[in-house]
Amino acid sequence: MGMWAMMASPLFMSVDLETIRPSSKGLLLNKMLLEINQDPLGVQGQRIWKFRKFEIWQRPLHKAHSYAIAVINSDNEGVPRTIKLSLSEFGVTGSPAFNVTDVFDGTSHGVAHVNDSFIYEVNPTGIYMVRLDPVMSWKR
Numbered sequence: 001m002g003m004w005a006m007m008a009s010p011l012f013m014s015v016d017l018e019t020i021r022p023s024s025k026g027l028l029l030n031k032m033l034l035e036i037n038q039d040p041l042g043v044q045g046q047r048i049w050k051f052r053k054f055e056i057w058q059r060p061l062h063k064a065h066s067y068a069i070a071v072i073n074s075d076n077e078g079v080p081r082t083i084k085l086s087l088s089e090f091g092v093t094g095s096p097a098f099n100v101t102d103v104f105d106g107t108s109h110g111v112a113h114v115n116d117s118f119i120y121e122v123n124p125t126g127i128y129m130v131r132l133d134p135v136m137s138w139k140r
Contacts, residue, residue, distance in 0.1 A: 001027045001028075001030070002033070002104075002129045003045075003057070003070065003072070003127065004033075005036040005103075005129075006044070006057050006129075007044050007045055008039070008042060009037070011037075030103070030104065032101070032103045032104075032106065032131060033103060036061065036103065036131065039061045039062050040062045041060060041061060043059065043060050044059065045058060045059030045070065046059070048091050051083075053073055053074045053075035053081070054073060054074075054083050054122075055071075055072040056069070056070070056071055056085070056089070056090060057072065058091050058092070061131075063133065064094065065092075065093065065094025065095050065134040066131065066133045066134065067092050067098075067131070067132045068132075069090050069092075070127055070129045071085075071120050072126075073122035073124060073127075074125065076125050077124060079124070080122060080123045080126070081121070081122055082121045083119070083122070084118065084120075085118060085120065086114065086115055086118070087112055087113070087114045087115075088115055090132075092114060092132055095114075095134030095136065096113060096114055097111050097134070097135040098111070098112055098132040098133060098134055099111055099132070099135055100112050100130050101130060101133070102130055103129040104129060109130070111135055112132075
């Protein structure tokens, strides 16, 4: 579902909404995922970085200098993998700092400066996805 949102793709579901698992229904009704997919700017996400089994995707959003970012682990074996990157490596511009929000559960990860490094842990065949919204009056 995360990559569906990143690619601004149409979604066709063939499922009985009365019997669907609550977790699957939650994904289909996730407001932030739907907002990203239906963003009025209409620009598809682009892969901006690949290293071994990791990929970073970035999608600009219509709100000035806002982005959706996806970190993907395409490995299908083993345990969750970690990667350390800064927001500047995601190609984000327009603000020295961003509010970081987890797309799947809505958790705020606070304010991050573009040069701050983060450690991301992504499950095999998993995705970690955040929305970045600029903080215009940032003072470090």
